[in-house]
Structures are given as structure tokens and as C-alpha cells.
Amino acid sequence: MKILKIWASSVLLLSSCTTSDTENVEVENRLDTLQEELSNPDDDIIVESFNLHKNSSIALDDYGFAYITTGKKLVFEYSYYLDPAPSWVDDENTEIIVFEVDPALENFVFQNSDLISSSTFFTNLCFCIVDKSIAIENGKIQGLNVGTDVWELDINVNFEEFNYSTEKFEERNITITGLFSLEN
Known part of the structure; x- marks a missing residue:
């Protein structure tokens, strides 16, 4: 996506050869801004959430995606949202881990x-090819109730995820420590 934006900006720059000097300067400034955005990873937006859902359970929809529904369990939901370039579209990513326990x-x-x-x-x-949720079968999740509707969790899990760039399954390890509480 980033390469596409640089390419599009380059096309604009080349097509601006017949425009005024002011317009050329504007295009050059935009190219400089794009190059700065690519070289400045500190502008990432990252949001993590550690949610607890009472009277819930986990189900799979017809496409194989896990979702939280009404039930008789406690469901823990960890979410990691990344927007590496906030001024660009379709580059966001959200990773979610869910599991349920006896209340x-x-x-x-x-x-x-x-x-x-x-x-x-x-x-x-x-904004990529996603087949379905992946069942996690390897690792360890440890939890301790530390207060009313507050749990301290240590999550260290492993699973294979298909990488469409390399066209191979790759081992992923996710390690999380956090306090989970009722979603607001």
C-alpha cells in the first residue's frame, strides 16, 4: 500500500511538469511528507484492551470466526489494534485472543x-486475506482473580499462521501480561 502511494505521488509529480511552479512545489512537498511518514515509525497508533465478559461464551460463525455471545462462562478478550500510518487507509490491523473459563x-x-x-x-x-479464527492448542494461560471483576493474566501461546507474502505457515508466539476487567 505504501509503495502504491509513493508511485501515485510520483505520477502526480511527473504529470505536473506542465503546471505552475506553485503546484510543482506543492507536489514536491507532498512527496517529502510521504517519505517522512515512511521513515518515522513513531507515529504508529497502538491500542491494547484487556476485557472481561460475564455471562458469555465463545461460538464460531458459519465462516469459522470466533465471537462472544450470551452464555454461562467468563470470557477473556485481548485486543491489539495497530495503525502504522494514521494518514493512510486500509493499513490497520487488529489481533484478538479470546478464551472462556468457569466463573x-x-x-x-x-x-x-x-x-x-x-x-x-x-x-x-x-485488509488482507483472513480465512478464519485459529484454534490455539499450544502454550499456557494463567489467571488469578485479584479483585471484583479484575483478573491478572499471563498469556504465552503458540500457533501457526499462514503468511500470504511467503506463502508458508509460520510459527507465531504471543506473550501478554495484563489486568483484565469488565468492558466499559
Whole structure:
């Protein structure tokens, strides 16, 4: 997408050869701005959320995407939103991990096969090819109830995700530590 924008700006620059000097300066300034945006990663917008949903459960829709619905469990939802270039469109990405636990528990440790029985899923939402949510079967999730509707969680999970750039499955590891609370 970034290459497309630079290409489009270059076409504008070349087509501006018959325009006024003022317009040429404007196009050159825009090219300088685009190059600065590419070289300045500090402008990323990152938003993480650590949500707890009571009386819920996790289900899969007809396309294989995990979603939170009404149920009898506690559902934990971690969300990581990245917008690497806020002035550009269609470059945003959201990664979500969800899983459910028995609401009577005060603490838990889920490892490997426990992750399957707790409906642990990873979903990547972006302007790219996304097949479905990925069931997480490897790793460890540990939780402790530290207050009313507040849980401290350590998540360290592994799964394979298809990389469309390399056309290969690649191992992903996600490690998260955070306080999860009721969604506002």
C-alpha cells in the first residue's frame, strides 16, 4: 500500500511538469511528507484492551470466526489494534485472543489441551486475506482473580499462521501480561 502511494505521488509529480511552479512545489512537498511518514515509525497508533465478559461464551460463525455471545462462562478478550500510518487507509490491523473459563474459579492454569477445552482462539482482522479464527492448542494461560471483576493474566501461546507474502505457515508466539476487567 505504501509503495502504491509513493508511485501515485510520483505520477502526480511527473504529470505536473506542465503546471505552475506553485503546484510543482506543492507536489514536491507532498512527496517529502510521504517519505517522512515512511521513515518515522513513531507515529504508529497502538491500542491494547484487556476485557472481561460475564455471562458469555465463545461460538464460531458459519465462516469459522470466533465471537462472544450470551452464555454461562467468563470470557477473556485481548485486543491489539495497530495503525502504522494514521494518514493512510486500509493499513490497520487488529489481533484478538479470546478464551472462556468457569466463573466459579478464583485462579486457573491452562496448558496445551486445556486451551482447546477453554475455546481459545486467535483472530487477525485486517485488509488482507483472513480465512478464519485459529484454534490455539499450544502454550499456557494463567489467571488469578485479584479483585471484583479484575483478573491478572499471563498469556504465552503458540500457533501457526499462514503468511500470504511467503506463502508458508509460520510459527507465531504471543506473550501478554495484563489486568483484565469488565468492558466499559
